Every structure is written in structure tokens, then in C-alpha cells.
Amino acid sequence: MDQEQITETINHVMELATAYGLQVVGAIIILILGWIAAGWARNAADKGLSKVRGMDETLRYFLSTLVRYLVLAVTIVMVLERFGVQTASLIAVLGAAGLAIGLALQGTLSNLAAGVMLLFFRxxxxxxxxxxxxxxxxxxxxxxxxxxxxxxxxxxxxxxxxxxxxxxxxxFSANATRRVDFLLGIGYGDDIDKAFKVIKEIIENDERCHKEPESQIVVGNLGDSSVDIIVRVWCKADDYWGLKFDLTKAFKQTFDKEGIEIPFPQRVVHMVKEGANDA
Missing domain, CATH: 2.30.30.60 (SH3 type barrels.)
Structure with a gap:
């Protein structure tokens, strides 16, 4: 290789280095700026979402991180354009790949979408x-x-x-108050007004029972074996089970003490003698 060819080769390499060197430097600058912009966008999104009332922390982190990755994706596309890559074709290929992956992970993505909805609507x-x-x-x-x-x-x-x-x-925990329902059966020979009085006293003596809304004590049904009394009491949601268990016990013990019968299911059978039937 003579001196002229060597000089020509060196000049050609220098031209390529100058041309692509500027592109590389430009790509690096775009990457740095994109990285900074992605972090700024994530922090801004996180700060904005934190002001949304009731925004779940997990959902806020997910959405703000998604904003960051979107900015980074745009940055990568801009870098590729610096090197003459046809980004339109690349985006089409990535879209097709994303569709294939989405179909393969359909169940997983459905759970992800449902998780976002649960965290957002709460x-x-x-x-x-x-x-x-x-x-x-x-x-x-x-x-x-x-x-x-x-x-x-x-x-x-x-x-x-x-x-x-x-x-x-x-x-069951969404509302501050809940209603406790009871169905109490008493015998047909018992005094309904007395039973009402006993039930009302038990409710009034328990501080967990709310005065408002007022408790309800009514005859709900005349059953086969008992007069069915419906009792409805309001309380705090946290007191529901404790109050239900305690009042059930108190009703039974007080009914026994006051002589109010809680009848068993029973059936009356009339026997007809064959001889009397023939007569």
C-alpha cells in the first residue's frame, strides 16, 4: 500500500469517526437528558398522585413508575433515530411482539388490570x-x-x-354501624307484652346497643310451634359478633328466669280408634 492510499484511508476513517462520533455524542446527550427527564416525570407523577384522596400507595408507585418507563421508551426511540434506524418498522415489530406476549399472558394481565381497578376504586x-x-x-x-x-x-x-x-x-367493615338481627320464638301461652318488656330491658342495659336508630321489636310470624319475635339492634361494626353472642345468651337466660318458654318444634297427633270410627 503506497503513501497515497494510506493517506486516503486515514482521511476516510477520520470522516467516519467525525460523522458517527457526533451521532454517538448526540445519542449520549439524549440518553442523559432522557434519563433525567424520566426521573423528573416519575417524581412529578408521584407527587401529583399523592394529592389524590384515597390513592393507594401500591397503585401510586405503579403509575409513577409507568410514566418513567414511557419517557425512557421515547428516549430510546430518539436515540435509534440518530443512527438512522427506521423506528416506524421497529415500533410495528415491537407492537406485534407485545400483542403476542399479551395473548400468552392474558390471564396474568387480566389480574393486573383487576388489581389496578381494585386499588383505584377501593x-x-x-x-x-x-x-x-x-x-x-x-x-x-x-x-x-x-x-x-x-x-x-x-x-x-x-x-x-x-x-x-x-x-x-x-x-362487612365498610360502614361504621351494623344491624344485629335475632329471631326469638316464644310459646303461644306466653305473654307477648312481657316478652317485649324483657327484651327491651336487656337491650337498654347493654351500652353497645345504639339508641339511634331505635331498636325494633315486633311479632314477625305465627309459626307452627311458636310466636316468632323479630329483634333488630344497631351497634358499631366492631361490636357486631360480641353483641350477637352476648345478647343471645342473655335472651335465653332471662327467658328461663322469667318463665317465658322457648318451645321446641312440636306436632299434635290425633289418634282415632277403629271401633269409634265404625260406630
Whole structure:
């Protein structure tokens, strides 16, 4: 290789280094600025979402992180454009790949979407006792994919979020007060007014029973074996089970003391003698 060819080669390399060097420097600058912008966008989104009333911390973290990745994705596209890459074709390929991945992970993505909806609309929160998807328990943890619950006998259950979102949810802890219902049967020979008085005294002597709304004591049905009295008492949601158990015991003990019968189911059978029937 003669001196002229060497000089020409060096000049060509210098031209390529200058041209692509500027592109590389520009790409690095775009990456740095994009990285900074992504962090700024995440912090701004996190700060803005923190002002939303009732916004769950897990959902806030997920959305703010999603904003960061979106900014980074735009940054990468801009860097590729610096090197002459046809980003339109690349985006189309990535879209097709994303669609394929989405179909393969359809169940997982459904749980993710349901988790976002649960965290955003908050039909229940940690510590609530709920009945949903045929499962009753206390909510221990709400994540983006699953919800962890504990049954009354403290069995841990992990439920996919889609299963919860697609069904009706009974939240027993959502309201501050609840109504305790009783069905008490007394004998047909007992004094109904006396039974009413005894029940009312028991309720008034328990401070957990609310004065407002007023308790309700009514005759609900004339049964086959008893006069059925319906009792409805309002209390704090946290006092529900304790009050129900204590009042049930108090009703039985006081009825026994006052001579009010709680009858067993019974049937009256009339025997007809054959001889009398013939006569």
C-alpha cells in the first residue's frame, strides 16, 4: 500500500469517526437528558398522585413508575433515530411482539388490570372483612396481581384479583354501624307484652346497643310451634359478633328466669280408634 492510499484511508476513517462520533455524542446527550427527564416525570407523577384522596400507595408507585418507563421508551426511540434506524418498522415489530406476549399472558394481565381497578376504586381495604368469590375473610394484602386474605380460623388464602373484580363483593367493615338481627320464638301461652318488656330491658342495659336508630321489636310470624319475635339492634361494626353472642345468651337466660318458654318444634297427633270410627 503506497503513501497515497494510506493517506486516503486515514482521511476516510477520520470522516467516519467525525460523522458517527457526533451521532454517538448526540445519542449520549439524549440518553442523559432522557434519563433525567424520566426521573423528573416519575417524581412529578408521584407527587401529583399523592394529592389524590384515597390513592393507594401500591397503585401510586405503579403509575409513577409507568410514566418513567414511557419517557425512557421515547428516549430510546430518539436515540435509534440518530443512527438512522427506521423506528416506524421497529415500533410495528415491537407492537406485534407485545400483542403476542399479551395473548400468552392474558390471564396474568387480566389480574393486573383487576388489581389496578381494585386499588383505584377501593371496594375494600386492608383490615376489612369481606365476602367475595365464595370466600370470606379479612383482607391482609392487596397487590397488583393477587389479594391475600385470612379466614376467621386464620387460614391464609391468596385470591387472583380478576376473580374478586368479576364478582359481587360484600364488605362487612365498610360502614361504621351494623344491624344485629335475632329471631326469638316464644310459646303461644306466653305473654307477648312481657316478652317485649324483657327484651327491651336487656337491650337498654347493654351500652353497645345504639339508641339511634331505635331498636325494633315486633311479632314477625305465627309459626307452627311458636310466636316468632323479630329483634333488630344497631351497634358499631366492631361490636357486631360480641353483641350477637352476648345478647343471645342473655335472651335465653332471662327467658328461663322469667318463665317465658322457648318451645321446641312440636306436632299434635290425633289418634282415632277403629271401633269409634265404625260406630
Amino acid at each position: 371496594p375494600f381495604k386492608i383490615g376489612d372483612f369481606v365476602d367475595a368469590a365464595g370466600i370470606s375473610g379479612t383482607v391482609k394484602l392487596i397487590s397488583l396481581f393477587t389479594t391475600e386474605m385470612a379466614t376467621p380460623d386464620n387460614v391464609k388464602i391468596i385470591v387472583p384479583n380478576k376473580q374478586l373484580w368479576d364478582t359481587s363483593i360484600k364488605n
